[in-house]
Amino acid sequence: MTEEKIEDRLKRMIASRLFLKIAPEAIEDNKSLMDDYGVDSVSLLELVVGIEEEFGIVIPDEEFSIKHFATVAALAAFVGSKMTAE
Amino acid sequence: MEQSVLIPRGRETLSGMLYQPDEEIRCGMVMCAPLFEERKSSHRVMVDAARTFAANGCAVLRFDYCGCGDSTGDFKNYSCPDWREDITCAARFMNGQTGMNRLGLLGLRLGASLAFEAARMNESFDFTVLWEPIIHGRRYFDYELRRKLIREMVTFGQSRVTRETLLKDLKDGQPIDLDGYAVTSRLFHDITTIDLIKAAAQGPRKVLLVHIAPSGAVPRELSALKEAGLDGGAHVDLISTEEDPFWNLVGLVECPSLIEKTKGWINLLTSNTGQPLNT
Numbered sequence: 001m002t003e004e005k006i007e008d009r010l011k012r013m014i015a016s017r018l019f020l021k022i023a024p025e026a027i028e029d030n031k032s033l034m035d036d037y038g039v040d041s042v043s044l045l046e047l048v049v050g051i052e053e054e055f056g057i058v059i060p061d062e063e064f065s066i067k068h069f070a071t072v073a074a075l076a077a078f079v080g081s082k083m084t085a086e
Numbered sequence: 087m088e089q090s091v092l093i094p095r096g097r098e099t100l101s102g103m104l105y106q107p108d109e110e111i112r113c114g115m116v117m118c119a120p121l122f123e124e125r126k127s128s129h130r131v132m133v134d135a136a137r138t139f140a141a142n143g144c145a146v147l148r149f150d151y152c153g154c155g156d157s158t159g160d161f162k163n164y165s166c167p168d169w170r171e172d173i174t175c176a177a178r179f180m181n182g183q184t185g186m187n188r189l190g191l192l193g194l195r196l197g198a199s200l201a202f203e204a205a206r207m208n209e210s211f212d213f214t215v216l217w218e219p220i221i222h223g224r225r226y227f228d229y230e231l232r233r234k235l236i237r238e239m240v241t242f243g244q245s246r247v248t249r250e251t252l253l254k255d256l257k258d259g260q261p262i263d264l265d266g267y268a269v270t271s272r273l274f275h276d277i278t279t280i281d282l283i284k285a286a287a288q289g290p291r292k293v294l295l296v297h298i299a300p301s302g303a304v305p306r307e308l309s310a311l312k313e314a315g316l317d318g319g320a321h322v323d324l325i326s327t328e329e330d331p332f333w334n335l336v337g338l339v340e341c342p343s344l345i346e347k348t349k350g351w352i353n354l355l356t357s358n359t360g361q362p363l364n365t
Contacts, residue, residue: 016301019300019330019335034240040240040336041233041236041237041239041240041241042123042127042233042334042335042336043334043335044236044239044240045229045232045233045236046334048232048236049229049232060248061232061235061245061247061248061249061250062245062248064235064236064238064239064244064245065239065243065244065245066239066240066243066244067243069239
């Protein structure tokens with residue numbers, strides 16, 4: 001699976017799961033999820049649960065780091081690395 | 087008419103808001119709020135709902151549990167059985183204020199689970215409305231712990247604890263901080279042993295279960311709760327409303343469909359036929 005596909009899946013999930021009023025394709029890879037799209041600590045939990053379900057991975061507590069959740073690009077790289085590891 | 091009320095409860099005092107219809111009262115209802123972050127996020131929708139129900143002839147009492155909100159007491163001294171007793175105490179108070187014997191309960195999330203238990207232990211409650219009840223406490227508590235880690239991640243850049251260390255603290259008798267609430271080992275035990283499906287055979291007799299989500303099917307566990315209630319001889323209706331999970335969102339959220347559907351069910355129940363909506 002290519003990284004681009006992970007990003008598309010993430011955008012779709014972010015838009016639907018976090019009830020964002022924008023189209024998935026309008027989410028830009030390198031824009032801040034928190035500052036530009038209003039993702040907060042409450043919705044981040046939904047995102048974590050959604051990622052685990054969508055990609056079949058487990059995000060350990062030790063890896064809850066803001067750098068992984070800063071942008072779609074960062075998140076895609078993180079999810080990709082977890083998928084490879086598992 | 088709305089008025090703030092103080093409800094005597096042993097050594098403590100519960101703080102509440104009583105909403106009385108301007109015209110004839112057809113029934114009364116005690117609203118049971120959730121806890122932790124969900125309590126804060128859901129506050130305004132609960133107020134909107136109380137006002138709508140009151141305008142429809144249902145007197146409503148909203149209140150804070152012991153150790154929560156404006157009520158007296160230290161949160162760490164209380165747990166689920168105490169809050170169930172708070173619900174019963176609030177209902178007695180409402181009965182005294184309104185003279186209304188036909189009383190129901192409405193709860194959201196953990197408040198719904200507390201309402202379920204309160205109604206199970208006190209058959210005088212006429213009906214029970216459960217908005218997205220916590221069916222399995224263990225799963226819910228794990229979710230709340232993760233929420234804590236994510237809040238730390240957002241605040242400090244990285245979570246500073248793990249669920250394993252938090253659970254160890256609880257096991258060792260040390261309270262942990264969850265959204266500013268000191269969760270004790272006792273509360274941890276009481277929450278994580280919640281299993282509504284197991285309890286449903288002897289559960290409340292007239293129940294409305296409400297699934298709230300913008301899309302998607304009704305979760306299997308909610309259907310299982312309905313079936314378990316029916317198997318126990320209860321009248322259980324299960325409906326869905328396509329709205330956002332307001333208890334999990336920050337910001338302005340309105341839930342007109344949820345409130346209207348609930349109002350409709352109560353109307354049918356308290357009408358002359360006394361038969362609940364069968365949806």
